[in-house]
Amino acid sequence: MAVTIFLLIVAAGAILFIYQTFLRDKWIRQKPFPAQHEAILSCNLPIYPALGEDQQHRLKQLILLFLTRKQFYGCAGLEITDEIRITIAGQACLLLLNKGWQTYPKLLSVLVYPSAFRAERDQMQDNGTVAIARHDLLGESWSNGKVILSWDDVEKGVSDFGDGHNVVLHEFAHQLDGLSGSTNGAPPLRSNSYQSWARVFTENFEDLRHRSQRGLATVMDQYGTTNPAEFFAVATEAFFEQPWQLQKARPELFAELQAYYRLDPREWQRSTEND
Template sequence: MANLLSRWFGAQRRERALRKYAIDDTLWQRTLDTYPCFGHLDDADLGRLRETASLFIAQKEFSTAHDLELTDAMIVSIAAQACLPVLNLDLDLYRGWVGVIVYPGEFVIRKTVEDQDGVVHEIEHDASGEAWEGGPVVLSWEDAQMVDGSDAYNVVIHEFAHKLDMVTGEADGHPPLFRRWHAPLDTAAFADIFDNAYDQFCARVDAVPERRWSRFERESLIDPYAADHPSEFFAVCSEALFVTPRAFEAEYPELYRLLARYYRQDPAGTGALDSARA
């Protein structure tokens, strides 16, 4: 009886949230038209994404910095992009934190790092996004609008991929797998494919002569920044999966199939999920 009551109250809260945070038709269509990453979704998927985005907005607290005006268009566009990776998983994977902070443009991150000799340094660098373990997601609104699909770039998807990677702790490029969604894929199989792809990409980056570096940066589908850490490789490749899926599948077919199975989406329409079930 207690479980029935719990489910009933949960359903009631969901319906109230969907009514209270319903997304305006015109604003929703404008969002879909602006962001090419939604192009692989059919009408049923888009309906589920809209509901998930409404629930996301109900659960999270949006704020801005440097006097940036927070608008409904900002909130809906960020929510829709944030919910795309979990569309066929569960919004509950974003539990445990509430803040989404939006800056007008890039912002400064200050970090303490220890070098190989054990010397601690205070460093600063500009960033377009950051996801904190157990804390907020911070985004540059200027960068969040760089979404013409000409390259594999989407700062919102990138930072929320980090959040998925952090579900069970520090981001390491190996997000937790759940039997109800990912079987028969397991942790060992994921690591075997992912780690091999990461090692090969790092070797490729290391082999680029300095005189050709600028050209490599321009022409590489995967941003060389992905070689910094397995967590960055996972996040950058997640961008590629949703933003430039056909190019990603053509250049990294095995990695494409792996991430398609993880996210349970096949944006390039290759049949990757059907093959995984066979």
């Protein structure tokens, strides 16, 4: 009897927590979006004006949730401003536009450097020893709840939203990928989607490697040949920034990403062209 009562208390506590979280998130989504924040969005997220009114409203709701749940930290003397927070959150939440209200549940903080930052990694040498290698990075996504970004490169990404390179989209695609338990190029999918996803992504990954090795033109950045996780992140960059080119060059891959993200970025480009 005591065990039963204990379990009932635990269950009731869990239900209460979920309900309180639901109410809190609903309250956050209903808050007015500051006009100065929308001005930043319009300026620093070039496709924002092309979104439909409902999509703009939903994106702003997601941004409010994101900013409430995640902490931003400036590194190497960088002061975090509203522009930094809104610019990063706006792009990160673009990936979530039609994917419910979960804003990267494993992510706790976003660290922002003024420019490319140096990271140290253990690297195996030919003689079997391990040495410390130093690399200058534009961004990193960690499984322990951190995303690290270079603000210079965030700005470059939004200044040419259409070149297929975007460090925010790239690193937050890794966060989505990691929700499956490991970052391996296969984010959580519907149960009947894994077989098609695996076939299409494997075929396109191998084709990108083939074309890259032979110096042939590719829509996707050759960094996508590094491993399946990087392929998914690079494919996400191309999907959002160069959807027409990706759909033409890799129609099956585009269709898989369209089904996963539940949207078609070509609509936004078409809208921009018609303005």
